[in-house]
Amino acid sequence: MEMTLRWFGNGFDTVPLWKIRQIPGVTGVITTLYDKEPGEVWEAARIRAMKEEVEAAGLHVSGIESVNVHDAIKAGTPDRDLYIDRYIETLENLGKEDIHLVCYNFMPVFDWTRTELARVRPDGSTVMAYNQQAVDAIRPSEMFDAMQKDAGGARLAGWEPERLAHTRELFDMYRDVDNEKLFENLRYFLERIMPVCSEYDIRMAIHPDDPAWSVFGLPRIITNIGNLRRMMEMVDDPHNGVTFCAGSYGTNPENDLPEMIRALPGRIHFAHVRNLKFNSPDDFEEAAHLSSDGSFDLYEIMKALYDIGFDGPIRPDHGRMIWGEQAMPGYGLYDRALGAMYLSGLWEAIEKAGRE
Numbered sequence: 001m002e003m004t005l006r007w008f009g010n011g012f013d014t015v016p017l018w019k020i021r022q023i024p025g026v027t028g029v030i031t032t033l034y035d036k037e038p039g040e041v042w043e044a045a046r047i048r049a050m051k052e053e054v055e056a057a058g059l060h061v062s063g064i065e066s067v068n069v070h071d072a073i074k075a076g077t078p079d080r081d082l083y084i085d086r087y088i089e090t091l092e093n094l095g096k097e098d099i100h101l102v103c104y105n106f107m108p109v110f111d112w113t114r115t116e117l118a119r120v121r122p123d124g125s126t127v128m129a130y131n132q133q134a135v136d137a138i139r140p141s142e143m144f145d146a147m148q149k150d151a152g153g154a155r156l157a158g159w160e161p162e163r164l165a166h167t168r169e170l171f172d173m174y175r176d177v178d179n180e181k182l183f184e185n186l187r188y189f190l191e192r193i194m195p196v197c198s199e200y201d202i203r204m205a206i207h208p209d210d211p212a213w214s215v216f217g218l219p220r221i222i223t224n225i226g227n228l229r230r231m232m233e234m235v236d237d238p239h240n241g242v243t244f245c246a247g248s249y250g251t252n253p254e255n256d257l258p259e260m261i262r263a264l265p266g267r268i269h270f271a272h273v274r275n276l277k278f279n280s281p282d283d284f285e286e287a288a289h290l291s292s293d294g295s296f297d298l299y300e301i302m303k304a305l306y307d308i309g310f311d312g313p314i315r316p317d318h319g320r321m322i323w324g325e326q327a328m329p330g331y332g333l334y335d336r337a338l339g340a341m342y343l344s345g346l347w348e349a350i351e352k353a354g355r356e
């Protein structure tokens, strides 16, 4: 495995590359062109400039998170081919620059959903949290406004204001899309992009739906092992793989995380490893990575990754905000650096024990 950190790019991320470079063991970043809207082509020159910037800091680009998929593709509207053509052009441009991992998601309208961006914990740190009653009490458009307000000016990943200004139209697009239709639209998209992925050896890594159930009545399919199997079988190509995000699958306690990992050998191309703390079945908050701080056993998760021979990038995910840091919610430096060190420590111990 390679330990990495997510980096949103100069001008967007509060954390500069040189600080990431100083976290022991971190050799790469997972990055993006953050100003690109879903449906826009990523030009070769922009990709090259981004790569050169990362390399000048002594790191390398381990993968992209995310090249977002346009709603026309997810909803399967008549103009989807135009957007798939553009997606293919972007993949080609990435492949030519020697980038071989792309994380994306297939969630209608909203990306990850939280009801609080800064819940205060007993130690004074703040974390993102989710409460089902709070979601049930608001309308989708209010959700976006509330997130935006809490973010205090930061642009939230997957919550592009330009796109979400049209929440009602977006919901209309999905009026006739149920889970079956969404599966079908995903299959259509994957079948069209697989040739370019094979040509440039690009591993597509679908990110789970977060939380792993339907919100606001929208269809959601990347939620459990059964659906993952279905997705991989319907387009049976090793380039059609997954991002194993512990925090997202873990929102549903029925998902046994180590067991899921063991069921996916060769198909996990990227891992997000973090912890959640459940306060009740309807309420969880994002804990520190350490097992004892939350509800997951991070040792067992890392052990399962090790046992299946996982060799892709891992990154800590959504950190707490600690030590007075001001940053994009979930993406400060300090707690993610602690997370990276902890995960590297677990890996070293597992690896050495495995040799005995």
Ligand code: CS2
Residues within 6 Å of the ligand: 065, 066, 103, 104, 105, 111, 112, 157, 158, 207, 245, 272, 317, 318
């Ligand atoms: C989330 C998502 O995993 C995460 O950190 O913040 O925004 C994720 O990056 C996307 O869903 C992947 O496309």
Ligand code: MN
Residues within 6 Å of the ligand: 207, 245, 247, 248, 272, 317
């Ligand atoms: Mn994730």
